[in-house]
Amino acid sequence: VNAEILTIGDEVVRGEIVDSNKSFLAERLRTVDIECHYQVSVRDDPADMTDAFRLAVSRSDVVLVSGGLGPTRDDLTASVLASTFGRELLLDEASLETIRGFFGRIGRPMAENNAKQAYFPEAADVLLNPIGTAPGFMIEEAETLIFCLPGVPRELARMMDEQVLPRLTARGVLGEASVVRTELLRTFGTGESTLDAELADLARGDGVDLGFRTAFPDNYLRPVARAKTAEEAEAKLAELVEAIRERLGPVIYGTGEDPLEAVVGGLLAERQQTIAVAESCTGGLLAQKLTAVPGASSYFLGGVVAYANEVKVGMLGVPEADLDAHGAVSDPVAIAMAEGVRSRFGSDFGVATTGISGPTGGTETKPVGLVHVAICWPGGSRSEGFVFPLDRERHRVLTVQLALDWVRRAMLGYALEGPTLMRKKGSAPPPTTTGAGV
């Protein structure tokens, strides 16, 4: 099965926005084992749209269209699709009522031009939009299924999962082994090529497959199982996931949509433990990640961004002697920061970062990229230095992810390890540095 993604809109083609809908849709198609072959974007121009629709139907089994369903003059998807394939544009009374109801709920009158959104090409199957005014629709043309979705990312995402994927499954587009089950496993600390080598033999044929995706500093695994029945697919998937987990152990920090800070927050909330952070080189990023999770106030007490040495002394109680003897970027200072913030805030966990994110500020013995991370908790304390040869932004991002991972590992009783592709302070560079994940 051969899919194509077509997004419509001047703002996309002119580069006024980065279109993340295409990668989202392609990734979701892969969860039902449909491979996207083409991604195309055209302007809100009837001639260009017609050409694009014709080409897509001539070469693809499934076409996902996003954009052009709004109420304005520029929104032409339904009318151009109708004229391209010689269909009438018909009013769907039920959709008109739904749109009217939507405006009723938000307490505004429906503008006249919103009525346009209730017109669809003849024989269209309307797709509900529970969170916006633009319904989508599906038509079948020359054995190609064309799904039209709104361009608003959260509406598109919800309709893809609730309306499109079930229809693809129901119509048997996936062939005989048509039930697909999949899961996203989130990993941190091991490079993509290492993961690939360690897992290569697990996902060979027999309806199972293993995909990789990198989003610095994480690597995601996407095991997929396909079978004739749901029971069989679920059993296959469970077996594959179990085998992966056995090999990777604590490298897998979570599943699905939750980032590491949400996993850490969930563990803290569950155990009714609290955390406070002391940041030098990460400059507030660690606190910001932790507080990005809704409900963080139940476990996150606060933090100190101690950029200046006087702040490390005055606000965190770091001994001036340690700063003088070892410098700000050192294990003794990192530990004193973590202990200082923990005792002053009265938290269970204290975490600290101090380093040289660059681009300047390095010396012969303390190069740009050096960072020390420390953690103190009821079970102990730990500090270690690393050299991350990355630009300022990635240096901070990786440092924060490592600090969060140590909190998770400390709570679960795992060893506190650094990323395998990165270098511990004083050691030789690692053998390989391929891939964007670490």
Added chain:
Amino acid sequence: VNAEILTIGDEVVRGEIVDSNKSFLAERLRTVDIECHYQVSVRDDPADMTDAFRLAVSRSDVVLVSGGLGPTRDDLTASVLASTFGRELLLDEASLETIRGFFGRIGRPMAENNAKQAYFPEAADVLLNPIGTAPGFMIEEAETLIFCLPGVPRELARMMDEQVLPRLTARGVLGEASVVRTELLRTFGTGESTLDAELADLARGDGVDLGFRTAFPDNYLRPVARAKTAEEAEAKLAELVEAIRERLGPVIYGTGEDPLEAVVGGLLAERQQTIAVAESCTGGLLAQKLTAVPGASSYFLGGVVAYANEVKVGMLGVPEADLDAHGAVSDPVAIAMAEGVRSRFGSDFGVATTGISGPTGGTETKPVGLVHVAICWPGGSRSEGFVFPLDRERHRVLTVQLALDWVRRAMLGYALEGPTLMRKKGSAPPPTTTGAGV
């Protein structure tokens, strides 16, 4: 002039990465007044690539290709382009030497397969890549100019500006009025439709144009001037920019690539003043933004993320009586936080945020979205409450931008205003809420 952008790579088409190259290239084309009509992505598949090259040449004057120039088997751009248009693939000795030199500089031997990157279709014009191993190239086919660039974003960006745009200008692709000058003006606080209405009459015909782009919470303006000579184009651009600045005044916070935190940092550094921040609802984001700017240690002393009330009292000296009488989200507490962090850190500026970013935590009198921002500096102090009806993430982002903008305005002697599309606490909702920028 009609342009098309073609990106090549399985990882793009499958949705493993969000392809920001396309929007970057389209936006850069607009700076020389070339409109992109099509964006296409195909896999590393010779047949699909051939079809895409043929279609692009048949309908576009300029084609920008990204990806497929690497050293691996999957990298097929040069060889498929050559075979599509019946050209030989020829070794360019100078490029081979350059690639060898690149590896020499980073102290590694050149792998055999890197030699592949020195082969180009007959009659290609090689485009230097000063920061990577993959040179690009240009060929002309049936009056269409095809530029091939590497997929690595920073290499592509640099080569677009240094190699592609000058060639487009030199070849007279832009017609008679071929000298283009442009500038990016960054604004905060005024909605896109308001900006459009205020400036609509300024950029009408006569070789001047005004583009808009929104990147929450900012809006960018892109004045463009075109003329027969550089002198004339520069004069036209200067006149247009001057007219825009006269109307918008302090709403324009900067130009070019520098975000607001860099502008604020530059002003602080220039005046040798310092800043410290006290954050509740923004949870470290304000500190993180300020410290994302290289060299921030010369003016950023540090911050306190005071999530828990005890931290507001203990670390910042907020009077318990204020917390009891007014609650944590109030002007008296915001001011006490800003004054507290300023006096404890000994900084010139103290800035504080306290609010309810949601999704829960609101009450009848203090709804989700309420936020108080405060600033204390040698020239005075100020606090104000706003209601931002946005999701948690955008609420934090907008609050931080407002706080940074107040620091800028305070330093430059402008009034401290909030975003025009947002609501002050206690006032009625604003009349319009269109557009993503505020």
